[in-house]
Amino acid sequence: MNSTEGDFEAFARAHTHQLYRTAWLLTADSYHADDLVQETLGKLFGVWGRVRRMEKPAAYAQTVLTRTFISQRRRRSWHEQPTDAVPELPVSAEDHELRLLLLQALDGLPPLDRAVLVLRFFEDRSVEQVARDLGKSAGAIKNRTARALVRVRAVLGDEAVIAL
Numbered sequence: 001m002n003s004t005e006g007d008f009e010a011f012a013r014a015h016t017h018q019l020y021r022t023a024w025l026l027t028a029d030s031y032h033a034d035d036l037v038q039e040t041l042g043k044l045f046g047v048w049g050r051v052r053r054m055e056k057p058a059a060y061a062q063t064v065l066t067r068t069f070i071s072q073r074r075r076r077s078w079h080e081q082p083t084d085a086v087p088e089l090p091v092s093a094e095d096h097e098l099r100l101l102l103l104q105a106l107d108g109l110p111p112l113d114r115a116v117l118v119l120r121f122f123e124d125r126s127v128e129q130v131a132r133d134l135g136k137s138a139g140a141i142k143n144r145t146a147r148a149l150v151r152v153r154a155v156l157g158d159e160a161v162i163a164l
Contacts, residue, residue, distance in 0.1 A: 040065040063133040073111035105155035113148035
């Protein structure tokens with residue numbers, strides 16, 4: 001293994017957890033999140049020589065992940081695969097209902113709107129950061145945020161949105 005591969009492996013080990021967290025919030029599915037992270041890491045590896053010299057390669061990785069998610073959802077071939085068995089997942093009784101409502105609300109959003117909300121409120125990024133990451137203007141991000149929050153409030157109600 002050469003030093004470039006070693007650098008990439010160290011980067012991937014250090015940042016996969018954060019990439020997976022964002023991917024799961026975007027997809028709400030562990031299998032799609034895994035696939036999204038792997039695709040993102042594959043894209044990064046292909047240009048790692050350039051990426052590793054960047055000031056913030058982790059931020060670039062998040063941008064690649066988000067853009068890959070949006071691109072995947074635009075494809076007509078993207079779809080859910082039905083299954084006979086639902087895997088059992090551990091559930092915390094406290095926030096189970098809110099989590100289901102939140103996922104339902106996020107699932108009802110177009111991919112770009114969902115990405116904007118995840119990056120703004122779950123990743124705690126500024127409007128300017130999200131605009132830069134998604135290649136949009138700050139005004140467009142503000143508009144998308146406002147419209148997406150109206151849709152989320154319709155599902156969750158104002159009290160639940162404030163609690164988030």
